[in-house]
Amino acid sequence: MGRSRKVVAKKAKIDEIQTLRGLAFLAVVLQHAIGHYAYVPEAGLADGTLLGVWLILAKFAVPMFIFITGLVLFYNYPDGVPYGPFLLKRFKDIVLPYLLWSLIYAFFFGGIQTINGSNVLQILHDWATGKASYHLWYVVMVIQLYVCFPFVQKIVQRVYRALNHNPGVLRFGFILLCVGYVWLTGQIGEISRWAEELHVPLLTPLFTEYADRNAFYFFIYFLLGAAAGLNFQQWKQRLWNGRYGWIGLYAIVSSILMYRIVASFGEPVHIQYNATLLLQPFMAVFLLVSVLAVGVIAIAFHQKAGSKPIAWMAFIGQYSYGAYLAHAFMLTFSTAAADWLLPDSNMTLRTAVAFVLCSLLSLILAKLLGRFRIGRLLTGAPAPRKANA
Numbered sequence: 001m002g003r004s005r006k007v008v009a010k011k012a013k014i015d016e017i018q019t020l021r022g023l024a025f026l027a028v029v030l031q032h033a034i035g036h037y038a039y040v041p042e043a044g045l046a047d048g049t050l051l052g053v054w055l056i057l058a059k060f061a062v063p064m065f066i067f068i069t070g071l072v073l074f075y076n077y078p079d080g081v082p083y084g085p086f087l088l089k090r091f092k093d094i095v096l097p098y099l100l101w102s103l104i105y106a107f108f109f110g111g112i113q114t115i116n117g118s119n120v121l122q123i124l125h126d127w128a129t130g131k132a133s134y135h136l137w138y139v140v141m142v143i144q145l146y147v148c149f150p151f152v153q154k155i156v157q158r159v160y161r162a163l164n165h166n167p168g169v170l171r172f173g174f175i176l177l178c179v180g181y182v183w184l185t186g187q188i189g190e191i192s193r194w195a196e197e198l199h200v201p202l203l204t205p206l207f208t209e210y211a212d213r214n215a216f217y218f219f220i221y222f223l224l225g226a227a228a229g230l231n232f233q234q235w236k237q238r239l240w241n242g243r244y245g246w247i248g249l250y251a252i253v254s255s256i257l258m259y260r261i262v263a264s265f266g267e268p269v270h271i272q273y274n275a276t277l278l279l280q281p282f283m284a285v286f287l288l289v290s291v292l293a294v295g296v297i298a299i300a301f302h303q304k305a306g307s308k309p310i311a312w313m314a315f316i317g318q319y320s321y322g323a324y325l326a327h328a329f330m331l332t333f334s335t336a337a338a339d340w341l342l343p344d345s346n347m348t349l350r351t352a353v354a355f356v357l358c359s360l361l362s363l364i365l366a367k368l369l370g371r372f373r374i375g376r377l378l379t380g381a382p383a384p385r386k387a388n389a
Contacts, residue, residue: 011076014232016298018317019310020068023294025320026359027061029327030054032135033355036335037347038271047347048271052261054351056254059276059283060290062138063221067291069142070225073149074156075232081150090146093380094321098139100378101325102132108329109133129210133328137213144215145222156226174227178288181220186281188217217279224291236299243296250293253286315363322366322379327358330365334358 034051037043043051106112106126112119126132130140163170188211195207206214215222228235239246260275260282276283302310316323334357338350369375 014072014075015302015310016236016295017068017072018314019298019301020064020294020317021320022313022316023298024061024064024068025316025324025327027058027064028135028324029331029359029362030058030355031061032328032331033335033351033358034058036331036354037351038273040347043271043347045265045269045271048265048269049262050348051271051351052258052273055273055276056257056261059278060287060294062278063218063287063291064294065138066142066145066218066221067225067228069145070222071229071232072225074153074226074229076229077149077153078157078230081153083150086150087147090143094139094146095143097322097325097378097380098136098143099127102126102130102136104329105133105136130213135324135328139325141213141215141218145218148215152222152226156223156230160230174223177223178220182281182284185217185279185284188279212279220284220288221291224288239292239295240299243300246289246292246296250289253282253289257282257286319363319366319370319379322369323359323362325378326365327362330361331358334361 034055038048038051103115103123106123110122110126110132112122115123128140130136130138160170163173192208192211195204198204211217257275261273264272264275278287301313331354334354335350337357338354342350342353366379369379
């Protein structure tokens with residue numbers, strides 16, 4: 001979703017990037033289609049169970065988008081980052097489309113009829129928090145990563161260059177970092193209480209009410225992307241060499257998560273998926289493994305798939321950011337269409353239909369908007385052919 005078009009001479013294209021973007025976009029749409037139908041009164045145990053399986057398969061989406069951002073930023077910026085031009089580019093491609101779509105959601109779903117003095121504060125609040133729609137929190141979070149990247153890049157590069165001669169130490173250090181992150185996700189409630197007591201303007205809300213969009217709590221996926229981007233070909237080969245282990249581990253943690261989901265339904269059955277909330281210790285383990293497992297799948301896809309499937313995934317990946325911004329809007333029409341087409345069907349089938357319709361409509365809209373200069377303001381600049389972030 002996030003992207004960078006700075007051209008670095010003789011940088012090889014990363015073929016798997018657009019495939020990973022495409023998979024992550026589709027996974028986001030599936031999650032939100034599930035969220036629409038899983039909690040309706042008509043949803044039964046069979047719906048809750050199968051939708052739970054689909055949700056597990058789709059949960060990699062947000063960590064994958066963050067991973068991609070870290071990977072390609074570090075891949076494309078191996079040295080210093082020109083801070084002003086870098087942020088200006090991000091504003092045009094990422095922030096401006098977000099601001100415009102926030103207004104659209106505020107007008108259609110937030111009860112705002114016109115922009116005037118009485119509601120301008122609400123609009124500014126929506127822009128700052130991503131509250132205009134349920135999916136915009138991610139953009140607020142990733143903007144923080146872009147703002148911090150030039151500083152993080154300097155630190156990471158110094159550590160990498162100091163320890164590059166000893167890769168074992170680097171790997172061990174990153175494993176410790178992952179363990180520390182898993183522990184951190186178990187302390188979020190306590191951190192929130194401390195932040196509330198300190199009552200520091202701006203910072204306290206970031207660790208309390210808006211902790212779910214605090215980039216600090218997602219930094220590990222960004223650094224995992226950095227680890228890949230610093231030496232991509234070597235990282236890719238190591239990932240592929242361990243493919244059976246990662247896929248096997250993914251199957252194990254997915255099975256454990258599925259058990260936890262079904263166990264949470266209770267008696268009488270009450271469908272819920274609280275076990276899949278992102279900022280929890282077990283979910284941190286699951287998501288780290290899932291990013292690597294999906295990376296293996298993307299590598300295998302490019303080795304085995306024909307040119308047409310690869311081209312389709314490249315198309316989805318290219319328009320993933322604009323489609324992401326639009327998909328919550330399109331999901332409203334897609335669920336209405338699914339209900340109209342399948343009035344007597346189960347919630348699982350309606351979810352599948354709404355998912356397909358929403359994905360198609362969002363991508364078509366992003367493609368059409370990309371044809372016009374003014375439309376590109378809503379989607380960001382079209383993704384270049386080179387790997388980007």
